[in-house]
Amino acid sequence: MFDDTHVLELLPAYALGSLDEDEARLVADHLIGCLVCRAELGAFQMVADQLALTAPDASPPLDLKRRLVDRIPAVYPRTLAQPQAAWRRLMSRLLPAWGPVSLLLILALAVVNLSLWQRVNRLEVTTGPGGIRAIPLSGTDAAPKASGFIIVSADGHNGALVVDELLPLDPERQYQLWLIRDGQRTSGAVFSTDPDGYGGTQISAPASLFEYSAVGITIELAGGSLRPTGDKVLGGPLFNP
Amino acid sequence: MDYTLQNDATLIGLVARAQADALSELFDRYNRLVFSVALAIIGDQATAGEITLDVFTRVWHRAGLYRADQAKVSTWLTIITRHLAIDVLRQQAARPEQHNVSWDEVAPNVLSTVHNPEEIMELSQRRARVRVAVAQLPADQKQVLALAYFKGYTHRQIAEMLDQPLGTVKTRIRLAMQKLRQMLQDEGGPPDKSKNALAAYNIVEEV
Numbered sequence: 311m312f313d314d315t316h317v318l319e320l321l322p323a324y325a326l327g328s329l330d331e332d333e334a335r336l337v338a339d340h341l342i343g344c345l346v347c348r349a350e351l352g353a354f355q356m357v358a359d360q361l362a363l364t365a366p367d368a369s370p371p372l373d374l375k376r377r378l379v380d381r382i383p384a385v386y387p388r389t390l391a392q393p394q395a396a397w398r399r400l401m402s403r404l405l406p407a408w409g410p411v412s413l414l415l416i417l418a419l420a421v422v423n424l425s426l427w428q429r430v431n432r433l434e435v436t437t438g439p440g441g442i443r444a445i446p447l448s449g450t451d452a453a454p455k456a457s458g459f460i461i462v463s464a465d466g467h468n469g470a471l472v473v474d475e476l477l478p479l480d481p482e483r484q485y486q487l488w489l490i491r492d493g494q495r496t497s498g499a500v501f502s503t504d505p506d507g508y509g510g511t512q513i514s515a516p517a518s519l520f521e522y523s524a525v526g527i528t529i530e531l532a533g534g535s536l537r538p539t540g541d542k543v544l545g546g547p548l549f550n551p
Numbered sequence: 552m553d554y555t556l557q558n559d560a561t562l563i564g565l566v567a568r569a570q571a572d573a574l575s576e577l578f579d580r581y582n583r584l585v586f587s588v589a590l591a592i593i594g595d596q597a598t599a600g601e602i603t604l605d606v607f608t609r610v611w612h613r614a615g616l617y618r619a620d621q622a623k624v625s626t627w628l629t630i631i632t633r634h635l636a637i638d639v640l641r642q643q644a645a646r647p648e649q650h651n652v653s654w655d656e657v658a659p660n661v662l663s664t665v666h667n668p669e670e671i672m673e674l675s676q677r678r679a680r681v682r683v684a685v686a687q688l689p690a691d692q693k694q695v696l697a698l699a700y701f702k703g704y705t706h707r708q709i710a711e712m713l714d715q716p717l718g719t720v721k722t723r724i725r726l727a728m729q730k731l732r733q734m735l736q737d738e739g740g741p742p743d744k745s746k747n748a749l750a751a752y753n754i755v756e757e758v
Contacts, residue, residue: 322729322732323721323725326699326724326728327637327699328699328704328709329705330706333706354732356735357732358728359626359629359630360735361681361685362584362630362633363584363629363674364678364681365584365587365701366591368587368596369583370582370583370599371600374582374586374600375582377604378574378604378608381604381608382571382574382608382611491642516638516639536634536703
């Protein structure tokens, strides 16, 4: 058992990500204000990080590098071996995948503005030109004024999130987007909002976004959690509910 | 520029500046390690290959977020790999080798020997230290540790799977991690710079 002050005995499992949700939440809350436990966690995290080195040896497919070469220009056509303009380098630093994301965010802004203009408050999926979809999110009791949109490309392989009136958090915490399928929650993004409560990010999903039935956004420790532990602030149905 | 002579952190910096050859060199150094970790978790060659591609694609996109003072590049890559692979695993209805996770304590070195020999040597030594340390754990502790680390199971899931009391599983995991920490510290100090767990999580999620 752990003492009344610290959560030291839970830290090894926390570093492994093997605590159940209630215990993980307890530890996460405690860590925010406890330098002692954060230092201890760091030591156990170092151990956990080394465990990957015990993975059995395996030979990857011979064509893997070719597939990587094929994939990268298609996914993100960066300008290779050419000087970039300063503003473009700055944008690259601010948002490395800014090309496709900015397009999605522009579309998202257009959708949000259109939505506000029309004062449409009911939940609905808006399909734009080319098959891009915009799915509205609703604030929970923890953030009743918050709103947002999930923007999904026509093929479902790219997505972006835009939120508004979601209060900025202290530096120790961030918002985390969860993609829900068959009751399983997969992290899709970790993000912060600006002083006006506005924010946006690209969604990273291991599967097509069409395969997820719902999304939720929770408050987590900065950098995100392995599973939801904090209050849910936004959410809504996605596809195949 | 001869990329094979550059250290890992320099390569990441070059990748952040869109130098595809730097990514190619990084891939040559670590694709076997990344693939091995992915395969150990996911148990399927094709999916492990896709995860490996995802890892290096993410590196290409967001190399600028790497912080050398928070983790070695090899650690950064394996952390990303584990998170991606466990995400995939959790989406699968059936998990392979649920009860048969084993630690490969005598596997040959998975690392290339033709690139940057100093870093390869250092990583090889770290690998050996961890393997030796894990090998010294009791079998029951190794088992629960493997289920937690390589399969992403929680205490409760492991207890149900092994038909063991929850408290027993918690104790085994705690003891295993404490012993490993002690052994790795005794073996020449911390093998990595990633002491700040929150920083490590930052790296993963931002990438």
